[in-house]
Amino acid sequence: MANRNTAGREGAPPSPAGFTxxxxxxxxxxxxxxxxxxxxxxxxxxxxxxxxxxxxxIVARAIHDGSERxxxxxxxxxxxxxxxxxxxxxxxxxxxxxFTGAVSQNAxxxxxxxxxxxxLDEVTEMPPDMQVHFLRVLEAGTxxxxxxxxxxxxxxxxxxxxxxxxxxxxxxxxxxxxFLHRLLVxxxxxxxxxxxxxxxxxxxxxxxxxxNAQHGTQKTFSAHMLDAMARHDWPGNVRxxxxxxxxxxxLSDVQVDADLLIRARGAHHAEVRDGALNFPVGMxxxxxxxxxxxxxLAHHAGDKRLAxxxxxxxxxxxxxxxxxxxxxxxxxxx
Numbered sequence: 001m002a003n004r005n006t007a008g009r010e011g012a013p014p015s016p017a018g019f020t021x022x023x024x025x026x027x028x029x030x031x032x033x034x035x036x037x038x039x040x041x042x043x044x045x046x047x048x049x050x051x052x053x054x055x056x057x058i059v060a061r062a063i064h065d066g067s068e069r070x071x072x073x074x075x076x077x078x079x080x081x082x083x084x085x086x087x088x089x090x091x092x093x094x095x096x097x098x099f100t101g102a103v104s105q106n107a108x109x110x111x112x113x114x115x116x117x118x119x120l121d122e123v124t125e126m127p128p129d130m131q132v133h134f135l136r137v138l139e140a141g142t143x144x145x146x147x148x149x150x151x152x153x154x155x156x157x158x159x160x161x162x163x164x165x166x167x168x169x170x171x172x173x174x175x176x177x178x179f180l181h182r183l184l185v186x187x188x189x190x191x192x193x194x195x196x197x198x199x200x201x202x203x204x205x206x207x208x209x210x211x212n213a214q215h216g217t218q219k220t221f222s223a224h225m226l227d228a229m230a231r232h233d234w235p236g237n238v239r240x241x242x243x244x245x246x247x248x249x250x251l252s253d254v255q256v257d258a259d260l261l262i263r264a265r266g267a268h269h270a271e272v273r274d275g276a277l278n279f280p281v282g283m284x285x286x287x288x289x290x291x292x293x294x295x296x297l298a299h300h301a302g303d304k305r306l307a308x309x310x311x312x313x314x315x316x317x318x319x320x321x322x323x324x325x326x327x328x329x330x331x332x333x334x
Contacts, residue, residue, distance in 0.1 A: 024199030028191040039186045040066030048161040050190030053239035056161040064117040072116030080125030081319040087130050095147035113156045120160035124169040131179040193234040207245040222257040
């Protein structure tokens with residue numbers, strides 16, 4: 001799925017400090033900010049590697065906003081959620097009558113992003129046959145709509161991201177070697193939150209300040225809450241931290257406290273014991289389904305394709321479920 005209405009912002013390119021001010025001040029993030037500025041000054045393809053929730057799309061947008069393409073579209077595409085049968089039409093567009101259901105001419109992601117940036121999230125989940133066609137377009141610089149004969153110029157900058165090691169994805173057959181070589185011109189690594197030291201509390205205070213400003217409140221963190229956040233390893237990274245702060249804010253009156261946070265996160269969770277998933281009596285059906293899906297994904301070490309096969313659902317259905325969980329629960333990103 002793609003976000004097609006994401007035009008870049010006009011203005012001066014961001015400095016490394018401008019990036020880290022909103023994302024932390026650890027040495028790792030300052031180094032990343034400097035790398036972002038260097039990448040933004042070119043039009044080369046960028047491959048961003050990092051755990052889910054660590055901020056890969058934020059990095060991609062910072063590169064776009066700091067480049068000469070700022071002010072042009074930034075189109076984000078979840079490669080794992082692209083329908084296999086309609087992948088060509090989704091990427092390159094189609095002409096009226098080119099297939100059943102094509103009642104009008106439609107643009108594809110390349111056309112929506114023309115002049116700007118095409119961000120390929122979860123690129124290691126792109127089907128191998130689609131990688132071949134994608135590579136041809138990148139090499140030739142032109143493409144055709146499905147059912148069309150006119151050559152259209154592929155005027156886009158490619159930024160891609162994955163929470164998988166790209167070399168390992170080549171080794172296990174997920175990613176074509178030649179496709180990776182075309183994408184991996186500038187590699188960037190987004191450090192997980194657990195490696196960023198004081199950034200945890202700095203970001204937590206920023207999230208709380210934003211909530212206070214939005215709602216006209218003056219809530220503060222308790223010492224217990226600050227200690228709990230500093231000790232937590234944040235498997236869901238920045239996304240989890242933001243959701244945890246928001247939830248604790250909602251559940252608190254004046255002082256945002258860890259006890260409420262712990263109760264909110266610990267209640268009604270299934271538990272894995274000896275390879276089986278145990279559900280507490282009274283767990284809502286929707287929550288039980290969520291726990292089962294996430295446990296299956298964890299069992300397969302984050303392999304979404306294998307998890308979908310085990311669950312008996314399509315890969316796109318699994319991605320749709322995970323997107324809902326990411327929006328509503330902290331730390332559920334895979």
